[in-house]
Amino acid sequence: MVSKSKAAIPYVVLLLISSPLLLFYGWLFMSSFATRTLGLRPLGFTLENWRFLVEPLPRRPDVWIMTTNTMILTLSFTVLLLFIASAAGYALSRLRFTGRRFFLMMTLVLHAFPSVTLLIAIFYVLRALRLYDSLLGVALVKTALDLPLGIWIMKGFFDNVSWDIEMASLIDGCSRFQSWYKVILPLIKPGIAALAIFAFLSGWNEFLLPYIFVPSFKNQTLSVFLRGLVSGGGEFRFVDYGIVTAVGVFYIIPVMLFFIFTQRYLLTIYAGGVKG
Amino acid sequence: MNRHNLGGEGRAVALPSPVVRERALVRLRDLASPVFFLGPAGLAVVVFFLVPVLLTLWIGLTDMSVATISNIQFVGAENYVRMLTARYTPRILQNTFFYVFTTLGLFNVGMGLAIALLTTHIEERAGTLFRTLWLLPRITPSVIYALLWTWATADAPFGIFNQLLSPLGVTSQNWLSTQPWAIVIAANGFVGASFSMIIFTSAIKAIPQDYIVAAKVDGASTWQIICRITVPMIRWPIMFVTAYQTLSLLTSFEYILLLTDGGPGFYRTEVWALHAFHRALSNYFGNVQFGYGAALAAVLVVIGIIASVAYLRIFRFGQMVAEPKIEVR
16 A cells, blocks of 8 residues: 555656646647637637638738748758758768868867857848748758757767678678668668658747748748737737637647657657767 | 889889779769768858858947948947946846756756656656657747746736636736746746756666666665666766756747746846847847847857867767778778
8 A cells, every 4th residue: 555655656746747738738729719718717619719721810821821831941941951961970970081070079069059149140141142031041041050960860870870781882882872872871760750850840840030030921930920929919918819829729730740650759869869 | 001002003004004093083082972971061051150150250349230231330349348348237147147057957957857757667658648748848839838838827817827826825916027037947947858858768768777676676765776876877968968958048048038028127037148139130129239239149159169168078079989980982
């Protein structure tokens, strides 16, 4: 009896410290279907909040256009990051060349770098490249900012591939590129999957970069749109929380589903990354 | 290695032998392959890190602002002098240190460690469930996440804090206005805790079971095992998280921007990174001061470089970069 109640202690503690999360997310879903909520108590249920799916909100762009924008940003970022990080990660893990140490050191320094503080300067770089107010520009910036982490993670996975396999492929007449593309990359599919998931989640959620670098309406992403909905009224009581939460749930559903189906792979990212 | 022999051959047949030409081509390919693999990354780093860093340093030495954009003057260290003498600088500095170390200690390390320990001492499936729950803030778009906190802390009758606490005799209030720091730190901490949770969990799972079993055989309690075996064995991950998250927190301001925007009142929750953002990019004061904002950002850049070099020493960088076993080919 004593040991049984003792075994319950971790559960009770976990439930207690996790309770804000349970309440928050419970409210989010409930509120999207409620006319109005007072705390956790809904005043009535409705589907009216979800009307934005069929007709745009007044003075706002169509939600499907913004979903497409968000998708464009996320996918181009994911593809760019995967390609660049896996190429660079391979080079840093497997190629011997002068400057390798320097590159590795730089990756680490950039990894710990206050990238967000460079936004002012990046604004000018984007303008000079004529990529200001473009989703591709934001995707490029985000790729660069997440590159140190991506390279480090991919390097971790490449490090774990046995040298014998690569030697064998080289002896059999592969070039270094063929060996990378045909032999090694297929071997680290879990790593690629992990980085792809990480990139997708991170790209879908990105707020600050499009908020700063993509001011125009037609290129707006869901995060910026939501920020506009929330801050539009200023005071809490003037914001239509039914609609805001409905858009919020709409925005969060893809990442939730994505996460649930892929979380097994995501958890390996840290294993690969931390081992270095 | 064969270069000397090759030279001999070359002289012997007068014309460069096919072997020599092939070697030359191989050397070219040797060079081409790091360029091919690292080129895109190098280009991205140069365009979006190196150039911006230099630009930031340069803009920080000018008086560039919306008002002076057509006639930018080089002002030397004026921005830095202004920063040192500004009335609110000590306050922002104090805010920054308070924010970074409280969040780090309570949540990013403390809470993360607590959850990692708790979820590894219960049934595996339940543990995974709780860890997934704690990952929610990380995968939730920041705008919605901030909204959840804004809602929870709102005035009666809307906010859940008031709804749950007023039966206990706590005065109803707008928590974001009355306790801005507590909310900002908790909101950031709930996101930060998941990072260390995952790293600590995988580290705890990697501890050989023999140690735990041996301790149990010797009659150690769970608490003793945690204090004497588990925590000492994951001290490296703990140090890594502490170091890494210090820097992340130092430069993070997204949630503060969304929650309090530095307020309420005069710079109550304004931290250094947010201040740089306000000065340089937000229209808060009407006249956006790129120069001053860049100088503020440059300070963070310098701190970031110093700190990361220090961490490289702590984490013995040399051991992490064992040379590859095959030469470039």
